[in-house]
Amino acid sequence: MLRVVNNEIEIHETPLEKVVVNFPELSIYFDDINENRWKIVFKPFQGVKLTTIDCFDVNSLLIDGVYKKFILEDTESKWIQTLKQELKLNDDTADFMNKSHHYIFPFQDNIIEIIAWGNYIITLDEQNG
Numbered sequence: 001m002l003r004v005v006n007n008e009i010e011i012h013e014t015p016l017e018k019v020v021v022n023f024p025e026l027s028i029y030f031d032d033i034n035e036n037r038w039k040i041v042f043k044p045f046q047g048v049k050l051t052t053i054d055c056f057d058v059n060s061l062l063i064d065g066v067y068k069k070f071i072l073e074d075t076e077s078k079w080i081q082t083l084k085q086e087l088k089l090n091d092d093t094a095d096f097m098n099k100s101h102h103y104i105f106p107f108q109d110n111i112i113e114i115i116a117w118g119n120y121i122i123t124l125d126e127q128n129g
Helices: 078-090
Strands: 001-003 018-022 027-033 037-042 043-053 073-074 101-106 110-116 117-123
Touching: 018 043, 027 043, 027 110, 043 078, 078 101, 078 110
Parallel strands: none
Antiparallel strands: 001 073, 018 027, 027 037, 037 117, 043 110, 073 101, 101 110
16 A cells, blocks of 8 residues: 655656765755755665656556655555565574554656655755755
């Protein structure tokens, strides 16, 4: 089941997305519909997928029949279940995947998915003080 993480930040039609990995965190920069620049930081993250929209079933991102241009979360993630199964095989006492969430960014040309414990969002104006 999909849910909108933050309905106050609608992703711009041309978001100019940028992904930066600096272990143990991953940051995504993008523009909203008002052309404000945002940075969302995931820390720690357990996985990331970048898929061209041409190879992604965008119908799977419909909420009540509508394609939402917001940060989404898959609350019944098959990907998280797969990672949990693999973790169990590698370390049957580890349970850190129980804290993980599956976030989805439906950008114009790409879909970016992240598995992470949590995130925080800032505007670049806030970051630069």
